Amino acid sequence: MSVREKTPAAGAPAADDEAETIVLRGRKVVGGRAEGEALVTRQTISGWGGVHALTGTIIESRHELKGQSFKDKVLVFRGAKGSSGWSVVFHTARLAGSAPKAMVFNEMTTKVALGAVVTRVPAVTALDRDPLEIIETGDWVRVDGDAGIVEVVKRRAAAKERP
């Protein structure tokens, strides 16, 4: 679900952190706007057989995110791999309410494109700087799919605003 309200989303950093925001520019994959905490992996993600759709949890053996869920996170990842069931898993996660809030990824493939489309969350790729170098798990990330813009509030700045 995209966040369009004027009020900041729960957990969002306050406006005076804007100075510490890093802006990345890329291209639209799926339109809409959303923001949330980043979940980052440098590894590709296997959809079918690698993700438990009903909880959004990564289950692939030896994956660095094994046991973690992307539910309500901004998923920042290298790209998709594995089974052609990738879109079905993310589509099912959407129906089950366990989809990520947005997707930011590097490597365009049919799996990840179709998956992002049917997940119906803002998605951006082809950024001017490598998001995997800049965004860390826990950073606050705003994604404007239509404009292809990703704003990153670094974790340290975001953390001090939290109660």
Added chain:
Amino acid sequence: MLDGAEGKARQKAMELLVRYGEALGAERFVDTTNVAGVPGQPTPFLAEYYKNYPGGLDAIFSHFDLDSDELVEMPKVATRACHLQGGYDPDHWQILGASPEAARRGREGERYAADHGIEILKTCTPYLVGNVPKRGEHCAWMESSAVIYCNAVLGARTNTEGRESTSAAMLTGKIPYFGLHVPECRLGTHRIEVDIGIDSIMDWGMLGYFVGDVVQEHIPVLTGIERAPDLVRYKHFGAAAASSGGVEMYHIVGITPEAPTLDDAFGGRSPVEVLRYGREERRRTYEALNANASDTNVDYVMLGCPHAALEQIEEACRLLDGRRISENCRLWIFPSRAVRRRADEAGLTEVIRKAGGHVLTDTCSAIGQALPPGTKVAALDSAKQVHYLPAMMGIEAWFGSTADCIDAALTGRWRGELR
């Protein structure tokens, strides 16, 4: 089609393809003459989720397969289309642990697909049962192990499509012109120098698993392969490479159709990386594939990932050699329906049955999430199945040769090793 002149369903299908094409950054569509997918398949989750929606299976087809908020009536398909694996063996669903309700839903889903003009193949290996695209043909296939076979071995052209894009392509005969449809996107990127003999099915599976892991979604070019693999070896190599990575296309210099020479494989460019596969890489791959197993008491042996060819069922029968499997172990072999029919006719199904095993169709343990009750440790001859099954089902799994697996079925013990 987008204006609705060809009906609401084709309009919704085209709308989805436009969203998908834009996401890819594709500039146009290409006509496709061969689509393989799973439209209308009522998985337990979808059947439950859409049970109160009007429209029956049209609800699943509209809302899920076409990602349409509006209910449409599915028309006949517009191009050659086949249904891949899924559901349950119609004759043996009880063995697979399916409920009567799930088996009934499976039959209804199959009828729905057939009534709309879709060929019911019920297999991940359409190329083994008569769907063999011609070189250069634009296809839209699901099933990563079939996609890689279609591209690399047959020289036909498909990306790894999904359930929604293949459903839409069946109605429109269109798919985004992107990726492997484009000749220059089919050229190799990475060179793999194989300096060890690759002969057995197990060796081809390990090589594929290694290659997928190192190149991820790129296009490997293998050199140093002296003997052309047969269909079964291509099947195991490709399935493995598409599991550990996202490989959809590869070349074997002097062997696969688009790589008569190294220069053809790379289109005159230099590889971005040159990697080697030798004794040490082979050993590490074997260890990675067996990293999930420690208990040598095996209670389940599964063969047929991707679905077994007739000669693989013959091989299992030869290895069983008239003996019965251990009472502590189960043996399930998964082929397509067409191959099972040939196994029935050849008397092989009966040989497996007398040994205490089953020949089951339509699915596999990973796709059907179906294991014999109480399974803790499996033995498998497929790198792909080892990649998925332990993670999905919370069991241990050994990887080895078909002979290692049949030995485990006979003794209830894993005695496989890298030879």
